[in-house]
Amino acid sequence: MTTKNTSSRGRWPLRSIRDLTGRTSAEPATGGVGTVVCVDGIDLHVRADGPVDGPALLMLHGFGASTAWFDQLVVRLPECRTIRVDLLGHGGSARPMTGYDPDSQGRLYARLLGELNLNEVTVVGHSMGSLFGVATAEYSTRITRLVLIGEGPDTSTGTLPPGEWMIHLPWIGPILQHHGPAFVTNRVVRRAFAPGFDMGTAFTDPRRGLDDARSLNHPAFTQSIKRRKAWTGRLGLDARLDELALPALVVFGREDRFYNVEAALTRYRAVPTITTAVLEQVGHTPMIEAPDHVADLIREFLSAGDKAAETSS
Structure with missing residues (x-):
């Protein structure tokens, strides 16, 4: 569809302003290496790997990421049936104007x-994906276990990058998000990893982090952060997991630069159904920085659950 330019010569065309402000409206799913699945009229990009009769893992990536952030973990769990989803507003999934609160997701x-x-699904969530994993468990009895990677109980245990508030501003925010200097966006992406981590080993595509961070439409960016704060403010993940009473594994990197690891772990350790693990010299993204260790932790967690089920039967 083309837009007729009715502006007079010498003025900045209105269409140029629209182009500059980037993605401020709804967008359809674009798909990718997986399949687009329509759920209640909303298209989600879903990728399935592994044997159909293997232990089912639902993997939900973090804010500003995509299914690719689980690539290294998936190949280390070949016995599992891994279902990866591009979160609403991310990757190849649809980008509507609303629906970014944890309950809706x-x-x-x-x-x-x-x-x-x-059935008998284990959620593996990273960062904000952990919130949506807990919310999913609150709405589905198909989930029997949860693995939360790099996510605190609520925002009181974490910090956002300096200047993050500017992205929420009308007009200015979309311009900064989609057209700001690449080195600024890359610096924020780099913060998700421990100091000194070799970013050249993170992704097959060296632009992955930058492209994923810029992929969201502006409603997805602003609403996800605001609704997350309100949702965990009503009840933190530690309290929600306590109410669910499902076995949960919480994994942190000691060098996480988004969360106060000890403050978060103190709260999680007070819940009897939660097991915690801390990886040294690892940052906010353990499944990329230490995929072998995380795969082993998940495998042991699943095995412990199977043994418990055998004992009780």
């Missing part, structure tokens, strides 16, 4: 599990 991914007819 929890219902959405719970219905996805029904569409895929998956």
Whole structure:
């Protein structure tokens, strides 16, 4: 569709302003290496790997990321049936104007599990994906265990990058998000890893971090952060996991630069169903920085659950 330019010569065309402000409206799914699945009229990009009869893992990536952030973990768990989803507003999934609060997303991914007819599912969430994983468990009995990677109980245990507030400003925010200097965005992405980590080993595509961070439309960016704070402010993840009473594994990197690791762990350790693990010399993204260790932790967690089930039967 073309837009007729009715501006007079010498003025900045209105269409140029629209182009500059970037993605401020709804957008359809674009798909990718997986399949686009329609759930209640919303298109989600979903990728499935591994044997259909393997232990089912629902992997939900973090804010500003994509399914690619689990690539290294998936190849180390070949015995599992891994279902990766580009979160709403991210990657190849649709980018609507609304629906970015944890409750809406929890219902959405719970219905996805029904569409895929998956049972006894273990959620593996990274960062903000952990919130949506907990929310999904609150809406679905198909989830039996949870693995949370790099996510505190609420925002009181974390910090956002300096200047993050500017992205929320009308007009200015979208311009900065989509057209700001690449080195600034890359600096924020780099903060998700421990100091000294070799970013050349993080992704197959060296532009992955930058492209994923810029992929969100502006409503997805601003609403996800605001709704997250309100949701965990009502009840933190530690309290929600306590109410769910499901086995949970919480994994942190000691060098996490988004969370106060000890403050977060103190709260999680007070919940009897939660097991915690801390990886030394690892930052906010353990499944990329230490994929072998994280895969072993998940495998042991699943095995412990299977043994417990055998004992009780």
